[in-house]
Amino acid sequence: MVVVKNIFPCSNGTTMPLSTLSSNSFLDLEKGDPLVFGSYWRKKSEECTVVIKGCELMSYLSDPSNVCWYMLGELRDAIKRLHNVVGNAVTQDKHIVVGTGATQLFQAALFALSSEAPQPINVVAAAPFYSEYQDEVDVLRSGLYQWGGDAAKYDKNEPYIEVVTSPNNPDGTIRGPVVSSKAEGKLVHDFAYYWPHYTPITHKADHDIMLFTFSKCTGHAGSRVGWAIVKDIGVAKKMTRYVQMSSIGVSKESQTRAAKIIGVLCDSYQNFGSVESELFFEYSKRILRERWEKLRLVIEQSKVFTVAKYPRAYCNFTNETSETYPGFAWLKCEEGIENCENYLGKLKIRARGGQRFGVDPKYARLSMMGKDDEFIELLIRLSNDKKERE
Helix, strand or coil: CCCCCCCCECCCCCECCCCCCCCCCCEECCCCCCHHHHHHHHHCCCCCCCCCCCCCCCCCCCCCCCCCCCCCHHHHHHHHHHHHHHCCECCCCCEEEEECHHHHHHHHHHHHHHCCCCCCEEEEECCCCCCHHHHHHHCCCCCCEEEEEEHHHCCCCCCEEEEEECCCCCCCCCCCCCCCCCCCEEEEEECCCCCCCCCCCCCCECCCEEEEEHHHHHCCHHHCCEEEEECCHHHHHHHHHHHHHHHCCCCHHHHHHHHHHHHHHHHHHHCCCCCCCCCHHHHHHHHHHHHHHHHHHHHHHHCCEEECCCCCEEECCCCEEECCCCCEEEEEECCCCCCHHHHHHHCCEECEEHHHHCCCCCEEEEECCCCHHHHHHHHHHHHHHHHHHC
16 A cells, blocks of 8 residues: 655644555545544443333333424433533424434425425425435425425426525535525525534524434434424424324434433533543544645645635634534546546545536535544545646
8 A cells, every 4th residue: 555654744743643444445435424523432431321221211102292202301301401502503482303313304394394285395405405305305206395406596486495504515615595586485404514513603593494413413323313493383293293104203212322422412511620521522623623634735735626615703602713624525626627526436535426416527525524544545545646647
């Protein structure tokens, strides 16, 4: 394996260790599996351990008096506490609906907003949009809604649902609604990445439907827990109904684990000063910031790719000004290279091409959230590509 030494300095003055991966293997950065945060939670293993007895959590029901009747009370309280600590969303006088990740809640929101429509409602999102939105809309072949494409180009005089993703996946930009049609429109806000390790928390989001996910908040993607904060009780009931019809609720084991981990996270902030360990969002932001610094250094030297720079903003959570550090790098190929995904494939780097996101194939998305070895190997391959071209 070709090795590039001492070109990836860390912000603390040290250098990143070399990769142990084979240069002959494919580097899969196509998906966003958030394993980057694993080292933090290994330090918290004992605190986050959950023991469930064989006789516990056997019922479908949790609280029949609650709109989301399968949601455990401790998870509801943990979610409200988390948003209160971070300050990224208003939960007061709203309803929380838990789902099997934000994916199920996205479908639940579309069902709730279109269930009484006389004809299929167009679902739109501004390009580059999250690549799975169209597939998730199309897969059910629903008679209630259909994919309507790029929100910025939507000009039909027909009802629509616009999905607003902020920070956006894949390009990390902060967004608002863009549809200019005078037709009746409804909004779903996807805030999967609106957490302080990815972006400054500039305000408490307060919208009709807001989607969040445990996987992007803490990195625990395998638990498959997401939640929606919903203003209208009728919409919340319909979303709950959708989850009931598709999975009869959400695993109580997963809910219990999520509640425990969120509780540990919140405790660390509210007991700050009594513990020596680094706080989660600060730790995670530092890791992402260092990765972005190293990637930008390599990108600037490559002359093949460009990557967006993000404006700085004041974060109400950290009380400091900083920029966005997205979970994905949105690369654009230069020098006449027409297909970024294919070019990266020649370097044995698997990425997701721009066409999946509704834009030009000159773009591609790479995950910044994998293991250290994967990220180091990415830097090495991009750097070695420059040397080979010279």
